[in-house]
Amino acid sequence: xxxxxxxxAAITGHPRALSIIHRFPKARVIECTxxxxxxxxxQQNFRVQKTHPALILAHKSKPRLHPVPEGQHLGAxxxxxxxxxxxxxxxxxxxxxxxxxxxxxxxxxxxxxxxVTEIADVCATHSGPVHLFxxxxxxxxxxxxxxxxxxxxVAALAEIDNAVLELRTKxxxxxxxxxxxxxxxxxxxxxxxxxxxxxxxxxxxxxxGERLRAMRRVQDHGFKVGLRFDPIIPISDAAxxxxxxxxxxxxEINSSSVHSVTLGGFRLPKAFAKRMVRLYPNEALFAGxxxxxxxxxxxxxxxxxxxxxxxxxxLARYISADKILLQHSVDQPEIPPQDAHPx
Amino acid sequence: MHTLTxxxxxxxxxxxxxxxxxxxxxxxxxxxxxxxxxxxxxxxxAGVGKIAAAAAVGYIAGTEPADAxxxxxxxxxxGHATLPKGSLAIAHRIIDRATGATFYPAFACPVPCDSYxxxxxxxxxxxxxxxxxxxxxxxxxxxxxxxxxxxxFIHSIKVISDNSARDIGLLTREIISEMIGVHAATVKSFAAxxxxxxxxxxxxxxxxxxxxxxxxxxxxxTQQSQLRDIAxxxxxxxxxxxxxxxxxxxxxxxxxxxSHLNAELEQxxxxxxxxxxS
Numbered sequence: 032x033x034x035x036x037x038x039x040a041a042i043t044g045h046p047r048a049l050s051i052i053h054r055f056p057k058a059r060v061i062e063c064t065x066x067x068x069x070x071x072x073x074q075q076n077f078r079v080q081k082t083h084p085a086l087i088l089a090h091k092s093k094p095r096l097h098p099v100p101e102g103q104h105l106g107a108x109x110x111x112x113x114x115x116x117x118x119x120x121x122x123x124x125x126x127x128x129x130x131x132x133x134x135x136x137x138x139x140x141x142x143x144x145x146x147v148t149e150i151a152d153v154c155a156t157h158s159g160p161v162h163l164f165x166x167x168x169x170x171x172x173x174x175x176x177x178x179x180x181x182x183x184x185v186a187a188l189a190e191i192d193n194a195v196l197e198l199r200t201k202x203x204x205x206x207x208x209x210x211x212x213x214x215x216x217x218x219x220x221x222x223x224x225x226x227x228x229x230x231x232x233x234x235x236x237x238x239x240g241e242r243l244r245a246m247r248r249v250q251d252h253g254f255k256v257g258l259r260f261d262p263i264i265p266i267s268d269a270a271x272x273x274x275x276x277x278x279x280x281x282x283e284i285n286s287s288s289v290h291s292v293t294l295g296g297f298r299l300p301k302a303f304a305k306r307m308v309r310l311y312p313n314e315a316l317f318a319g320x321x322x323x324x325x326x327x328x329x330x331x332x333x334x335x336x337x338x339x340x341x342x343x344x345x346l347a348r349y350i351s352a353d354k355i356l357l358q359h360s361v362d363q364p365e366i367p368p369q370d371a372h373p374x
Numbered sequence: 375m376h377t378l379t380x381x382x383x384x385x386x387x388x389x390x391x392x393x394x395x396x397x398x399x400x401x402x403x404x405x406x407x408x409x410x411x412x413x414x415x416x417x418x419x420a421g422v423g424k425i426a427a428a429a430a431v432g433y434i435a436g437t438e439p440a441d442a443x444x445x446x447x448x449x450x451x452x453g454h455a456t457l458p459k460g461s462l463a464i465a466h467r468i469i470d471r472a473t474g475a476t477f478y479p480a481f482a483c484p485v486p487c488d489s490y491x492x493x494x495x496x497x498x499x500x501x502x503x504x505x506x507x508x509x510x511x512x513x514x515x516x517x518x519x520x521x522x523x524x525x526x527f528i529h530s531i532k533v534i535s536d537n538s539a540r541d542i543g544l545l546t547r548e549i550i551s552e553m554i555g556v557h558a559a560t561v562k563s564f565a566a567x568x569x570x571x572x573x574x575x576x577x578x579x580x581x582x583x584x585x586x587x588x589x590x591x592x593x594x595x596t597q598q599s600q601l602r603d604i605a606x607x608x609x610x611x612x613x614x615x616x617x618x619x620x621x622x623x624x625x626x627x628x629x630x631x632x633s634h635l636n637a638e639l640e641q642x643x644x645x646x647x648x649x650x651x652s
Contacts, residue, residue: 035466035481059489061466061478069478076482076524079575083482267643308606312579318607319644 033177035085036060037069037136047141048088051177058086065089070117070134078310080135081122086177091115091140095149099164103358105218105257105291107162107195111153115140115180116169121201122234124316125262128168130303137169139178147187154191163188166199166220173202182207189214199259201236203245213253218290220257221246225276228264232316239276243283250285258284260342261295261358265319265330269338273345281349292350295358296339297330304328377443377572379565381417382430384511387547388450389419391555395562407433414569424470424494424514431518443576445568446519446528449561451535451550452492452509455502459537462557463507465492465530470513472496477516482526483567486560492530500539507532527568533557581605582617591628604635611642 036058042048043062052060063069066089091114099110117138118128129135140146154161165171165184175181181198185208188194198208199220208219224232226239237245250256258280266272299307301323308317321330331337339357346355381396383389389410392398398410398417407430408419416438420430431446438444457463466489468477481489491506494513502508512530519528533553536542582605587593593601609615618638625631 034484037478059466061491063467063478064476068476072478072525074520074524075480076526076575079482079524079526079571080480082571082575085481265644312606313577313610315610315644318610318639320640320642 033086034058034083037063037066037085037087039066039089040064042088042090042141045088045090045141047143051086051088051139051141054177055086063087066138070132070136070138073133075133076310077129077132077135077306084118084120085136087136087138089138089140090142091145093149095146096153096163099162104164105162105197105293105356107160109157109159109161110164111150111161112164112167113146113150114168115143115146115165115184116174116178118168119170120173121170121236123201123236124232124234124311124314125264125297125299127299127303129310130299130306131168137174139174143180143183143187147184150188150194151191154194157193160193160195162195162197164197164199166197170200170202171198172200172204172208175202175204175207179207182211185211185214185217189216191216197257199257201233201242203237203241205245205249208249208254209252213255215255218255218257219246219249220259220291222259222261223276223280224260224264225266225272226279227272228266232264239279243280247283250288255290256284256288257290258292260346261293262297263294263339263342264297264316265338269341270345273342277345277349286349289350289354291356292346292354293356293358294339294343294346299328299330301326301328375441375443375578376414376439377445377569377576378434378438379415379445379447379569380431380434381415381561381565382420382427382446382448382511382515383417384420384422384426384450385547385550386419387550388554389417390551391558392417392449392561395555395558404433404437409434415565420511423510424496424512426514427511428514428518431515431522435522441578443572444519444523444527445565445572446515446523447561447565447568448511448515448530449554450509450511450532451545451553452507452532453500453502453536453542454490454505454507454534455537456505457490457507457534457537459534459541460553460556461534462487462560463532463534464489465507465512465532467491468512468516468530469493469506470517471499473513475513475517477513477520478525479516479529480525483571485529486564487531492532498542500536500542502537507534527572529564529568531557531561531564579606580609582609582615587617587622587631590622591625591631593628597628597632600632601635604632604639607639608635611639611644 033055040062066087096111096113099112104110188196195216197218197220201222221242229239321328393410396415398412401409401411410417416434418430420426464485464487471493492512493506493508495510
């Protein structure tokens, strides 16, 4: 429940801001000059704020689209990401946002129309498909009842011929999608992990079964779906765990109509990892064996095992190799830049 | 490491009911400021103004152990154009009238009263504009406290004492004490809530003791930092929770020790079931 809303003075009259504020009549509304004076200031504790996040309503100025780092896409030539929202209501212990942002408050940029205009402009400069990732700095759907992000963007980007929008989520907030006509320019991608990983590390996120049922409904409705197994957390007995896990996934999801599947090892920019250890000094996840490569820590599983390779082998029972995209693993040394790992 | 709750007040009449309610005693060792305390609670009578408030915060931070976790609460009277006299309010934004600097306390737990913007003045002011509270301490208090604590643990709680210049003239020590006293239990309860939040979310890392290793080999400052990190990781992933005594027999230097311990850690997988800290 949101009980504190910061709003930039310049957008206090914005209809989307007013509508959101109206949803929380008991919230204290605090005017600020720029979201950055609340969100980016020093001496904040991400872990403490996560217990009681505030909402910050802001205007996003240019540039709103950013090129996707090498190795973080689905094979298209033109790839961009954008963030209508910073942060996420779930509390996944491995999430790099804990190390990237000073604050756990949600920042919602309400000027959706400016995003769409900029996307249209960028797409006009390319002849082929342009992939647009919306879930790098947030969960694309988790705050949908509040943001109406998917409802707005799926319809708006359907008007742009070469735009392909990826909504990446762990949430089951699919109501607005089910009310929308599916179009070939939208991929609804679900982040999934074995139940033991989800139960231990994905605090507040829906359980695996609920996510799979939501994905099935989206798939049945006609949307393209993607499966995101990233990060693969190094675990003991990986072969057995992933065999069972993928059996669960593909008992619910029709593998023949899956758009794409991505896998990635558990890796963190060293500076982010340092901050995350400071927040959670007693978290064993960050204490295990790891390698360092170009400023990134790559966490390994059991000695001699490569959990990503094991998962990939098990996944190959269900999905053809050409649909499986490795984002990064120990045996794939290309490292993405530090500021843009997908959840 | 322990949590200290620090109450910063400007006037003795504001302090009196808090000293009673928190059952505090005068700290005889304090110099330059009147400090009261008990266990993990401190109260400083800072004097009027933002510089005095800043000095009080600095005094406590400088005289307590460096690893203490501090909660800072500034309590006092404030003016407001319309709020009923005697009502309690908490600041959600603090503006330094002289410099324009703006601070935002963060609410990480439920608060005991409504919140308002608070403007801090360098001199007494009775031109109460808008729906803001007015005081003379909050900006110095917050700016200094935020050097020692994160913003979730720094709050200004005010009791509305006056709606006009005429009201200020009528304030006496007794009236001020009575106004603060009405809310002392509420302040105490809020302080306890913040302490609970700090204890549960700012807990220090567990680690194996380093004394035996530091006594046996000479570690540089950098190596000691590496050793502390190894000790933390070791305590988390090694089930035995002890240093491998036998293995040290082959170590001839501090570098050997770090290298050996690192190598052991790199051979130790994490057990997910033990990583359920939330």
